Amino acid sequence: MLLMLLGPLAGVIALSFTDYQLGAPSLHWIGLANYHEMFADKVFWTSLRNTLVYVGIVVPGAVTAGLAIALLIQSGTGLRSLYRTVYFLPVMATLIAMAVVWEFMLHPQFGLVNGLLREAGIHGPSWLQDRATALYSLCAIGIWQAAGFNMVLFLAGLVSIPKQLYEAAEIDGASSAWARFRLVTWPLLRPVTTFVVVISGIRSFQVFDTVHVLTKGGPSKSSEVLIHTMYTEGFEFFRSGYGAALTVVFLGFILLLTLIKSRLADRGVQYA
Amino acid sequence: MIANPKISPWSVIRHILLIAGAMVMLLPFVWMVSTASKPPAEVFSSELHLIPRHFALWENLQVAFAKANLWRFLLNGVIVTVSIFALQVLVALPAAYALAKLRFIGRNALFALVLFGILIPPQATAIPVFLLLHKLGVLDSYAALVLPFTISVFGIFLMRQFFRNVPDDLVDAARMDGISEFGIVWRVMLPAAIPAVTAFGIFSVVAHWNDYFWPLIVLNSEHLRTPPLAVAHFRNAEAGTNYGPLMAAAMVIIAPLLVAFLLAQRRFVEGIALTGIK
Numbered sequence: 001m002l003l004m005l006l007g008p009l010a011g012v013i014a015l016s017f018t019d020y021q022l023g024a025p026s027l028h029w030i031g032l033a034n035y036h037e038m039f040a041d042k043v044f045w046t047s048l049r050n051t052l053v054y055v056g057i058v059v060p061g062a063v064t065a066g067l068a069i070a071l072l073i074q075s076g077t078g079l080r081s082l083y084r085t086v087y088f089l090p091v092m093a094t095l096i097a098m099a100v101v102w103e104f105m106l107h108p109q110f111g112l113v114n115g116l117l118r119e120a121g122i123h124g125p126s127w128l129q130d131r132a133t134a135l136y137s138l139c140a141i142g143i144w145q146a147a148g149f150n151m152v153l154f155l156a157g158l159v160s161i162p163k164q165l166y167e168a169a170e171i172d173g174a175s176s177a178w179a180r181f182r183l184v185t186w187p188l189l190r191p192v193t194t195f196v197v198v199i200s201g202i203r204s205f206q207v208f209d210t211v212h213v214l215t216k217g218g219p220s221k222s223s224e225v226l227i228h229t230m231y232t233e234g235f236e237f238f239r240s241g242y243g244a245a246l247t248v249v250f251l252g253f254i255l256l257l258t259l260i261k262s263r264l265a266d267r268g269v270q271y272a
Numbered sequence: 273m274i275a276n277p278k279i280s281p282w283s284v285i286r287h288i289l290l291i292a293g294a295m296v297m298l299l300p301f302v303w304m305v306s307t308a309s310k311p312p313a314e315v316f317s318s319e320l321h322l323i324p325r326h327f328a329l330w331e332n333l334q335v336a337f338a339k340a341n342l343w344r345f346l347l348n349g350v351i352v353t354v355s356i357f358a359l360q361v362l363v364a365l366p367a368a369y370a371l372a373k374l375r376f377i378g379r380n381a382l383f384a385l386v387l388f389g390i391l392i393p394p395q396a397t398a399i400p401v402f403l404l405l406h407k408l409g410v411l412d413s414y415a416a417l418v419l420p421f422t423i424s425v426f427g428i429f430l431m432r433q434f435f436r437n438v439p440d441d442l443v444d445a446a447r448m449d450g451i452s453e454f455g456i457v458w459r460v461m462l463p464a465a466i467p468a469v470t471a472f473g474i475f476s477v478v479a480h481w482n483d484y485f486w487p488l489i490v491l492n493s494e495h496l497r498t499p500p501l502a503v504a505h506f507r508n509a510e511a512g513t514n515y516g517p518l519m520a521a522a523m524v525i526i527a528p529l530l531v532a533f534l535l536a537q538r539r540f541v542e543g544i545a546l547t548g549i550k
Contacts, residue, residue, distance in 0.1 A: 069293060105303055
């Protein structure tokens with residue numbers, strides 16, 4: 001039964017050493033040729049760099065936003081569930097539909113964003129059609145979508161911190177909210193934070209939907225990302241072997257992140 | 273704790289900050305509804321206004337339903353998500369029962385494989401699975417949309433964790449009564465696992481209703497399109513000319529999940545937060 005899962009995984013690794021193209025009568029073992037081609041290809045490096053930039057912006061952005069929202073919600077009692085619902089809404093909504101909405105909001109001429117900037121006397125760029133801003137616009141959508149998800153995970157972590165610890169900290173002289181955050185919340189939340197960072201990293205590495213619908217990796221590859229390159233090679237040009245090699249690189253990063261997670265989890269400090 | 277009922281300054285700041293953030297979060301939804309309610313002349317005006325002067329939501333919806341067979345696409349979404357979930361439960365429950373309650377050689381190794389399987393993202397196996405479906409000749413069909421997802425290692429893992437907490441005595445009592453092992457799965461374990469199944473169901477339905485990558489790869493025919501694919505095609509066909517109906521179509525596509533979410537928020541948040549374990 002698990003062959004269904006491990007079979008394809010072994011298949012993708014094996015394929016990456018062949019020249020198979022969909023519909024081709026035969027395939028040949030070509031060793032590392034796909035990898036040589038990939039490492040010599042400028043598109044691959046652009047794609048990898050853009051993916052890392054995307055992850056490097058969305059992870060800190062969405063984690064900080066999620067933590068800030070969770071702390072704010074938890075710091076009082078009023079309207080907790082209403083706020084939670086509102087911030088969680090983007091997580092639920094079909095990303096493709098919302099991507100189309102964002103596209104219109106970022107429309108250079110009739111979009112809401114540039115309209116607001118115009119009111120402020122600023123001439124806004126053409127966001128998704130501009131090499132300089134396309135990738136960052138996608139990052140903004142990514143943060144908007146992921147923040148609520150991280151918020152839920154942080155809220156769960158905050159609830160599990162024993163109240164007595166805050167009272168004890170206060171007696172010991174941690175009077176300001178900042179001191180209590182630094183001495184109690186932050187250290188106790190560290191396992192949750194690690195977890196959220198890794199999860200966000202894995203999810204950001206998989207970015208595809210917004211890229212495919214809004215920019216197709218353009219303009220001139222400025223927003224090309226790994227999974228989109230894999231999709232183009234594997235399912236538009238049907239170069240299965242080469243697409244598989246790209247998948248292996250992607251898998252490498254995912255497993256690396258997972259490894260970091262389990263390493264950090266082992267080092268977790270016990271406070272109970 | 274707080275003695276006086278006076279509103280503290282921090283509470284005011286908290287609400288101001290949270291409302292400001294909430295406005296950013298809600299802006300796309302508000303703008304979507306606003307644009308979907310505007311006639312073209314108002315959509316293509318560089319002057320911003322939230323409330324349309326002529327309320328055209330009905331017309332835009334009509335155009336959207338006329339240009340794209342939205343009912344059909346919604347129905348496809350329901351067929352695909354429900355079949356995936358039903359098959360996942362059919363596979364996951366017996367597997368989880370075996371991993372949790374039966375003793376056999378290699379059980380721990382199998383469970384380790386399940387844990388490893390959770391780590392593998394769906395995009396990683398896309399190419400071989402696609403080639404397999406191609407060999408079987410089932411590309412561009414409901415089967416291509418459903419079959420690759422029938423074995424959810426995540427579902428197996430979740431149920432197994434839940435089953436471990438079901439007392440062994442209950443299983444033994446059922447065996448004494450002469451109920452078969454499969455009978456135990458469906459008549460004893462399933463009723464006990466309803467909360468876990470519900471949470472997993474929400475997770476599964478949301479994930480597959482919103483999935484874009486897989487349907488994009490395996491589908492060609494228009495009549496099989498799932499909701500996200502339909503929006504993407506609508507957008508490409510209109511190429512920036514017809515934003516009112518496009519926003520109306522987007523509204524229709526996200527509405528079912530959003531309504532369900534608003535009706536059962538707590539369960540949804542729990543169900544989706546499960547992805548965190550993944």
